[in-house]
Amino acid sequence: MKKIDQFLKFEPILKDKIWGGEKLMSLLNKNSDRKDIGESWEISDVEGDTSIVKNGDLQGNNLKDLIKTYKSDLVGKKVYKHFGDKFPLLIKFIDAKEALSIQLHPQDELAKKRHNSFGKTEMWYVMQADKKANLIVGFKKDTNQEEYLHHLENKSLTEILNIDEVAKGDVYFIPTGRVHAIGAGVLLAEIQQTSDITYRIYDWDRQDSEGNYRDLHTEEAIGAIDYTAQKSYITDYEKKENQSSTIVSCPYFTTNILPISKTVSVNHKDKDCFVIYMCVVGEVEFTYQNEKEKIKMGETLLVPASIKEFKVNPIKTSELLEVYIR
Template identity: 80%
Template sequence: MQKLNQFLKFTPILKEKIWGGEKLRNYLNKNSDKSNIGESWEVSDVEGDTSIVSNGNLKGENLKELIATYKGDLVGDKVFKDFGNKFPLLIKFIDAKEALSIQLHPNDELAQKRHNSFGKTEMWFVMQSDDKANLIVGFQKDSNQEEYLHHLENKSLLEILNVDEVSKGDVYFIPTGRVHAIGAGVLLAEIQQTSDITYRVYDWDRQDSEGNYRDLHTDLALDAIDYTSQQSYTTAYSKQENVASEIVSCPYFTTNVLPIEGSFSVNHNDKDSFVIYMCVEGKVEFSMNGERETIAMGETILVPASIKDFKLSSSVKSELLEVYIK
């Protein structure tokens, strides 16, 4: 088998949403004649939405085919042992012109039992936000099923949920069971388990263009909700130029922030995993043995597990999110 020695870029899978806007096209340069683009799936192995390589010798191959061919060389031996031919993460950029529904995701056990799927632990990195734009994350104080149902039925959920105004660089970790919603005016990067299972509990009573309401999942959500509260829902982190600094680490993924200026070498001998880079500011060149690929803000690249050494360089202030599995 030929050695996998290529940085991988994929064609974004763009999703129209009732709450989507124009920032993915106008701000992140996603090419589309669609309106209301809410999500750009950058790396996906969700059934029916498998990413296709857009560069190099493997152009046209899909992610599922690559895993079947290259196995641990692509994803890492441990990742392949744990997940087989299923890529474990779904990588997105999201633009909320209007607020998303208030929702949550089931854990692995419930998702497997009910949907034959992974659960959906995720995180958000805010890339841009309009004035006073917010995120809904968790409860203000510990709640319970009875109180929650009372407010749900009276359309007063916001009285018990935590609402944070957000700005560029804010990070939120969303474990399964935590009630959440992206508010209007927020553009963010999302890293999550490979799952499209969402329990929608309130959708602002809005209708689509044909006058239909979207389905709600009130009963399914009740025993999936985590009713406990946190003192703060934001994730504190520090960052250092040309150093990958951890911001989130959980059993499903680790995400570092990497500000870049100038050039430096990267070594991944300590990892048995693919590494995904999302550009959240500027433009960065990846180079290795004469091969070069560039990603600008709003673009994503996958470095196979077989590639351990390469160089990053940028002539402008740039920042990457670095994502892998420990």
């Protein structure tokens, strides 16, 4: 098996969205003159949107070919055994100038049966939020199909949904089946299973530039919705300076927060997996043997499973999201 011994940065895949804005360019320095960029896919193996390496000796190679070539050396033995040549996570930054549709995602079994796809468990880390900006996550109280359809038909769905005003650093975990929507004025990092399957249940009755409404998935969604409510949907976590602290851990991914104010020596010998770093504050430099690679706020780095020890040096006080599969 060939050995891979470099950090990997990828060309962002920018997505025009009816609800998109300009923060990905103005705050995260993505390169586009469009006014409606809603998503930057940082690492993707979604069919038709495979990430391309932008740095080092592997520049120009795509992620799918890298996995075929390097196999477990890139993704880890357990991950490769389970997922084969398919990269299991989709990593994004999202800017909502207007509210996204109210939606949910099917669980694995249903997604496999209907779409031959993974389900879509995901999480959000809020990087910036305008005053009064909010997220819709789950129901206010337990409900049922009959009550849900009544409010859907009467365009009063928000009356039974949980709506939270949010601020920088807030985290939400979105398991499959949980109704959710990103509100206007929110910039966030999203970590999710590799899937682009979304059931859109309400889109605020808006039309695109040609006067068309986007498709809704009312029938598909009914059997996929989790109608139970939680007391709170926000994820509590703590930060420890220059240490990784877990924010979310689920069968599909683990995400830690790593605030950095001095050089940190990282050891991943306990992991049989790649590790992804998303810079959400500041700028850092990764060093491994003779390899050096910088990422700043709004950039993402993939560390292959073969690289177990390296250093992270802060160019300024920074915060990283650290993502892997247990």
